[in-house]
Amino acid sequence: MTVLITGGAGYIGSHMALALLERGEDVCVLDNISTGIRSLVPDAAHFFQGDIANQELVQWILADHDIDTVLHFAGSTVVPDSVENPLLYYENNTSKTRHLLEACVRSGVKHFIFSSTAAIYGASHEAVIGEDAAKSPANPYGRSKLMTEWMLQDTARATGLDYIALRYFNVAGADPLGRSGQSTPKASHLVKRACQAALGLLPYIGIFGVDYETPDGTGVRDYIHVSDLVAAHALALGHLRSGGVSGAFNCGYGHGFSVREVIGAVENAAGHRLAVREFPRRAGDPPIVVADPTRLKTQLGWIPLHETLEKIVGDALAWERRLSAA
Numbered sequence: 001m002t003v004l005i006t007g008g009a010g011y012i013g014s015h016m017a018l019a020l021l022e023r024g025e026d027v028c029v030l031d032n033i034s035t036g037i038r039s040l041v042p043d044a045a046h047f048f049q050g051d052i053a054n055q056e057l058v059q060w061i062l063a064d065h066d067i068d069t070v071l072h073f074a075g076s077t078v079v080p081d082s083v084e085n086p087l088l089y090y091e092n093n094t095s096k097t098r099h100l101l102e103a104c105v106r107s108g109v110k111h112f113i114f115s116s117t118a119a120i121y122g123a124s125h126e127a128v129i130g131e132d133a134a135k136s137p138a139n140p141y142g143r144s145k146l147m148t149e150w151m152l153q154d155t156a157r158a159t160g161l162d163y164i165a166l167r168y169f170n171v172a173g174a175d176p177l178g179r180s181g182q183s184t185p186k187a188s189h190l191v192k193r194a195c196q197a198a199l200g201l202l203p204y205i206g207i208f209g210v211d212y213e214t215p216d217g218t219g220v221r222d223y224i225h226v227s228d229l230v231a232a233h234a235l236a237l238g239h240l241r242s243g244g245v246s247g248a249f250n251c252g253y254g255h256g257f258s259v260r261e262v263i264g265a266v267e268n269a270a271g272h273r274l275a276v277r278e279f280p281r282r283a284g285d286p287p288i289v290v291a292d293p294t295r296l297k298t299q300l301g302w303i304p305l306h307e308t309l310e311k312i313v314g315d316a317l318a319w320e321r322r323l324s325a326a
């Protein structure tokens, strides 16, 4: 069976391609290389450079490779960018996914696995967020993804397509074997930036907001290792292929770390202190975002293997060293 990975030249999609190839799947990748990097696509995958909204191209790939499942990672991902340029997010994440979905339905694709996000929940008053929590996104990025989930629900009801929406919390770390990692030079993610600062690639690490109502005043997130996240996708694929029902699952560990704790972990991994500067809060950032992953564990049998912050930042730093040496 063949799968199509959209966004397979990106950070998470490239790890997915590696994992599925290891399982013996035939893998196609479609990516427009807007933020992705061609060299992250494994050699064994069939690569197509193009846009997810190009229905002619998508339908040709789906038919030519007899694709049963689309894993849809392609999208725009940066929360503060979405606040500055909301229409770009509604276009690339919502509107273009509509085009992709239409092509999938026309071509008879059976299963669709979607990269959703914790950002669909917004600020929560719960200690951990379950899938049925209120959906009240704090930024256009979250809204662009929530609308896509609604489109998927409606499409699944009306057609033979079934789907899983995986709602990622904060994805970090890198392939433990060093084959891929977060490679976008201007990535805005905390773990990436702290690793860049540790290697002298940034002059300091900034903290956006020190006056949140959190134990140390900085934002708290549930950081999930990219390899554990990819394992959740493999389980979702098996679930749908064996006739499992459509649905949504949170992907996180159920415990959060503050910005200061992440910086501390990177300092430990690097063996030296980082220069730190404090800034005002970043627009669109909720204070605390932590998953309740019970449904993923009980219904899909997910067992995380790389759960410690030490492992996450250790693998991220090792990848950053490789990148800077290349």
Ligand SMILES: NC(=O)c1ccc[n+]([C@@H]2O[C@H](COP(=O)([O-])OP(=O)(O)OC[C@H]3O[C@@H](n4cnc5c(N)ncnc54)[C@H](O)[C@@H]3O)[C@@H](O)[C@H]2O)c1
Pocket (backbone or CB within 6 Å): 006, 007, 008, 009, 010, 011, 012, 013, 030, 031, 032, 033, 034, 035, 036, 037, 050, 051, 052, 053, 072, 073, 074, 075, 076, 077, 092, 096, 115, 116, 117, 118, 167, 168, 169, 170, 171, 172, 184
């Ligand atoms: N990184 C996280 O913490 C996180 C958390 C929640 C959800 N997500 C979601 O996971 C997915 C992957 O994120 P990532 O961190 O790997 O980002 P990324 O930017 O590394 O990967 C996205 C990939 O999609 C490609 N792409 C973008 N628009 C496209 C289009 N219109 N047509 C074809 N290709 C296109 C890019 O070139 C890139 O290779 C995204 O949908 C993102 O919203 C990420």
Ligand SMILES: O=c1ccn([C@@H]2O[C@H](COP(=O)(O)OP(=O)(O)O[C@H]3O[C@H](CO)[C@@H](O)[C@H](O)[C@H]3O)[C@@H](O)[C@H]2O)c(=O)[nH]1
Pocket (backbone or CB within 6 Å): 077, 078, 079, 116, 117, 118, 119, 168, 169, 170, 171, 188, 189, 190, 191, 193, 205, 206, 207, 208, 209, 218, 219, 220, 221, 259, 282, 285, 289
């Ligand atoms: O240089 C930095 C970068 C980030 N932060 C803070 O660190 C936390 C995490 O920020 P970041 O790594 O940028 O991730 P988020 O903005 O939480 O968003 C990520 O996590 C979301 C899910 O929770 C995904 O949907 C997004 O795609 C992904 O970028 C937040 O409190 C930020 O304010 C800093 O203090 N300094």
